[in-house]
Amino acid sequence: MNDKRLVLKKGYKLRSSQAISPFGVGAVVDFKKQSLMAASTQFWNIDKCREIHDERLERVLNVDTFYIPENLDVDEYYGFPFVNFPEWYFCPSCRKFKPISEWEREFLIKPQNKKAEAMLEPKCVTCKNVDLVPARIVCVCKEGHITDFPWVAWVHYKSNKTDKQICTDKPQLKISTLGSTTGLEGIRVECEHCKASASLQGSFKKGVFKEIISNLNKLGKEDLANNFKCDGNMPWSLSKEKCELEEELVVVQRGASNIHYSKVISSIVIPPYSNKLSQDVEKNRTYREIVRDIEDLDENETCEDFLNDKNVKRRIKRIAEDLRFDLDEVTKIIYRKLIKNESNCYIELIYKAEEYKAMTGQIEIENLLESDFKLKNTDIEMYGLDFLAQVVLVEKLREVRALVGFTRILPPDSKHFNENGDSQEAKLVSTKQKNWYPAYEVRGEGLFIEFDFDKLSKWAKNPDVINRANILHTRKDSQIKLRGDKARNISPEFIALHTFAHLLIKQLSFDCGYSSASLRERIYFNNDENTIKMCGILIYTASGDAEGTLGGLTRQGYPDRLPQIILKALLNASWCSNDPVCIESNGQGRDSLNLASCYSCSLVSETSCEEFNSLLDRGLLIGTLDNKKIGYLESLVD
Structure with a gap:
C-alpha cells in the first residue's frame, strides 16, 4: 500500500528477530535521527519477507503461514514500513515545538527543496538544518x-x-x-x-x-x-x-518499557511436524500451487473434495516422484496439512501436552527423518537425585515465535490462547483480517528435566506450603479477573518448577557460556486427573541470530555435570545478597506477584521467562528463615 504517511526510508533497519520482539508492530523505535513506530502488517511487503511454517501453530492461530522480514542491503529498506510517532518535535536551537507535518511543510516550501517528495530526516530549515528532537x-x-x-x-x-x-x-x-x-x-x-x-x-x-x-x-x-x-x-x-x-x-x-509488550506465542516443532519430508513437501512448487488453488475455492467446495479430485491426485503423485518418496506418506502429510477441522483448536494445556509427550518419548520418532528435533535419553540412576524422574538431552530443536499482538501498561497474560484458539486481550498486529502472522524461528538445543510427580504432589499437600502458594494464587486471580479472563490455578508445584527453572538458567549461564538472555524456559505442569499429567521443565537456547549451537548446553545435562550445577544453583539461592529483606518479603515485583525472589537471586531476563518474571518464590525450594522444612529441596542444601 502506497501511503505518504508510511515511512519507507533507507537506513531505518532492525534485525529480523527485532521486528517480532521487542520492536514489533506498535512499538516505538528510537533511531539515530528519528523516533518511529513499526507499522501494521497490513502494510508489509511480503515479497521482501521469508516464509516460515509450523503446521501445529498455524492450526491453533488459524492462519496459513508466517513471514519474517529479510535482512536487506544498506541501500534498501525492509519489507515492513514505519509511521511517524511521536508526531511532536522541537528544535534545540530556536526551541520551536510543533508536529512533524508542519516541520515538513516548512521544509518543502523552501525553493531549494521544491523537487523533494519528503523530508528525509527531521531538521529545522530556519536554523541551518539543526536536527529536531522528538x-x-x-x-x-x-x-x-x-x-x-x-x-x-x-x-x-x-x-x-x-x-x-x-x-x-x-x-x-x-x-x-x-x-x-x-x-x-x-x-x-x-x-x-x-x-x-x-x-x-x-x-x-x-x-x-x-x-x-x-x-x-x-x-x-x-x-x-x-x-x-x-x-x-x-x-x-x-x-x-x-x-x-x-x-x-x-x-x-517515550522509551518506557511499559509502552509496548509484545504478545508472542511460541511453539516447539515436534514430530511428525518436524519431519524432513514434511518440510520438503512445503517447499515443493507443485504443493504451493495446490495451496493457492485451495485459497481460490468456492464456498460450496470443500478442501476434502478438492484433494480427492483425480487431477489433484495426479499432482500429489508428481510431488512424491519429485521427492522420491512413498506416495502414501506424501499423501498423508498433504492431507494433514491442508484439511483443518475443529479438533485442531487447542487450549494451551493440550498444546504443551504434545510437546511433553515428545520430550518424554511418548511419541515415536524416526530419527533418520528428523531434521529439527533430536533427543538423547540418559540413565536417571546415574544422577543420584531422587526427585528427578528423567533427564533428556534435546540435541536439536526448532522453535517458532509468532507475534499476534501487543499490550500497553500491563504485560499480556501468559495464557496464550483460549478454547477457540484465539489470542486474548492483546491489540492485533493488523486491523484487517490476514491469513498470516509475523514470526521468526530459533534453532538450537535444550535440556529437559522431568520431576517425580508423586513426590512433588505429596510435598504440595503440606498446609504451610499451600498457605504460602495461595498468597500468589490470590493476587494472580484478582489480576486475571480485572482482565476478564478465566481463573487460573497457581499451584505450589508450578511455583516450585518455575523458580527451579530460573535458578537453573542463572547457574547454566555461568557454566556453559550462554548469557542468561540467550536461554529460555518452558514449564510443563498439570495435575488434572482428567488430562495428561505433566511435571517438567525445558531450558533451551533462545538466540534468534544463531543457526545452531556447539552442544554447550546439552553437555551440562550429563550425569557428571548436571547434579553439580543443580546443587550449586540451590546453594546460591539459599542466601541472597538482599537477605533477610528478600526471603522475608510478602510481595515483590509487578503487582507483588513474587515472594522471595529478586534480581540478586532468581529473576532473569523477561524475554527468557514465560511469566514475565512473576510467580516465583525460592522459599518453596530452599525454605524460609523461620520454616526450613517448607522447602521442597531444602535437604539438598543441607
Missing part, C-alpha cells in the same frame, strides 16, 4: 491506544486562561528548560500566539487527566476537555477507533 512523553491507555501528549490543551488549561479565547487553531508553541530547576517543573511550554505558559509539573500524577476533565466540564469547556480523553488513536495502522476507557489516559516516557 517529544519525550506520550499518552497510552490500557486498550492499547497511544497518542501524543495534549500539548496545546495542557498549556492553555494550566495557564489559567480557560475563561478566554484560546488559539487551538493556530498554536505557536516553544519549549524551554530552566537550568536552575530539575524535574518536570523545569520544562516549560509557551504559546507565543496568546502568551499562555505552563510547566510539565504534575503531568505524571495518577488520574491527572480525569481531574482536568471534571474541572473543564464544570466550566462548560467540553471541547477542551475532549483533548484530555483517549481518542482511540492507532498510529501503527493509520486509523482510530472508539475507546471504551476514554478517560484513563496515562502519561509515560
Whole structure:
C-alpha cells in the first residue's frame, strides 16, 4: 500500500528477530535521527519477507503461514514500513515545538527543496538544518491506544486562561528548560500566539487527566476537555477507533518499557511436524500451487473434495516422484496439512501436552527423518537425585515465535490462547483480517528435566506450603479477573518448577557460556486427573541470530555435570545478597506477584521467562528463615 504517511526510508533497519520482539508492530523505535513506530502488517511487503511454517501453530492461530522480514542491503529498506510517532518535535536551537507535518511543510516550501517528495530526516530549515528532537512523553491507555501528549490543551488549561479565547487553531508553541530547576517543573511550554505558559509539573500524577476533565466540564469547556480523553488513536495502522476507557489516559516516557509488550506465542516443532519430508513437501512448487488453488475455492467446495479430485491426485503423485518418496506418506502429510477441522483448536494445556509427550518419548520418532528435533535419553540412576524422574538431552530443536499482538501498561497474560484458539486481550498486529502472522524461528538445543510427580504432589499437600502458594494464587486471580479472563490455578508445584527453572538458567549461564538472555524456559505442569499429567521443565537456547549451537548446553545435562550445577544453583539461592529483606518479603515485583525472589537471586531476563518474571518464590525450594522444612529441596542444601 502506497501511503505518504508510511515511512519507507533507507537506513531505518532492525534485525529480523527485532521486528517480532521487542520492536514489533506498535512499538516505538528510537533511531539515530528519528523516533518511529513499526507499522501494521497490513502494510508489509511480503515479497521482501521469508516464509516460515509450523503446521501445529498455524492450526491453533488459524492462519496459513508466517513471514519474517529479510535482512536487506544498506541501500534498501525492509519489507515492513514505519509511521511517524511521536508526531511532536522541537528544535534545540530556536526551541520551536510543533508536529512533524508542519516541520515538513516548512521544509518543502523552501525553493531549494521544491523537487523533494519528503523530508528525509527531521531538521529545522530556519536554523541551518539543526536536527529536531522528538517529544519525550506520550499518552497510552490500557486498550492499547497511544497518542501524543495534549500539548496545546495542557498549556492553555494550566495557564489559567480557560475563561478566554484560546488559539487551538493556530498554536505557536516553544519549549524551554530552566537550568536552575530539575524535574518536570523545569520544562516549560509557551504559546507565543496568546502568551499562555505552563510547566510539565504534575503531568505524571495518577488520574491527572480525569481531574482536568471534571474541572473543564464544570466550566462548560467540553471541547477542551475532549483533548484530555483517549481518542482511540492507532498510529501503527493509520486509523482510530472508539475507546471504551476514554478517560484513563496515562502519561509515560517515550522509551518506557511499559509502552509496548509484545504478545508472542511460541511453539516447539515436534514430530511428525518436524519431519524432513514434511518440510520438503512445503517447499515443493507443485504443493504451493495446490495451496493457492485451495485459497481460490468456492464456498460450496470443500478442501476434502478438492484433494480427492483425480487431477489433484495426479499432482500429489508428481510431488512424491519429485521427492522420491512413498506416495502414501506424501499423501498423508498433504492431507494433514491442508484439511483443518475443529479438533485442531487447542487450549494451551493440550498444546504443551504434545510437546511433553515428545520430550518424554511418548511419541515415536524416526530419527533418520528428523531434521529439527533430536533427543538423547540418559540413565536417571546415574544422577543420584531422587526427585528427578528423567533427564533428556534435546540435541536439536526448532522453535517458532509468532507475534499476534501487543499490550500497553500491563504485560499480556501468559495464557496464550483460549478454547477457540484465539489470542486474548492483546491489540492485533493488523486491523484487517490476514491469513498470516509475523514470526521468526530459533534453532538450537535444550535440556529437559522431568520431576517425580508423586513426590512433588505429596510435598504440595503440606498446609504451610499451600498457605504460602495461595498468597500468589490470590493476587494472580484478582489480576486475571480485572482482565476478564478465566481463573487460573497457581499451584505450589508450578511455583516450585518455575523458580527451579530460573535458578537453573542463572547457574547454566555461568557454566556453559550462554548469557542468561540467550536461554529460555518452558514449564510443563498439570495435575488434572482428567488430562495428561505433566511435571517438567525445558531450558533451551533462545538466540534468534544463531543457526545452531556447539552442544554447550546439552553437555551440562550429563550425569557428571548436571547434579553439580543443580546443587550449586540451590546453594546460591539459599542466601541472597538482599537477605533477610528478600526471603522475608510478602510481595515483590509487578503487582507483588513474587515472594522471595529478586534480581540478586532468581529473576532473569523477561524475554527468557514465560511469566514475565512473576510467580516465583525460592522459599518453596530452599525454605524460609523461620520454616526450613517448607522447602521442597531444602535437604539438598543441607
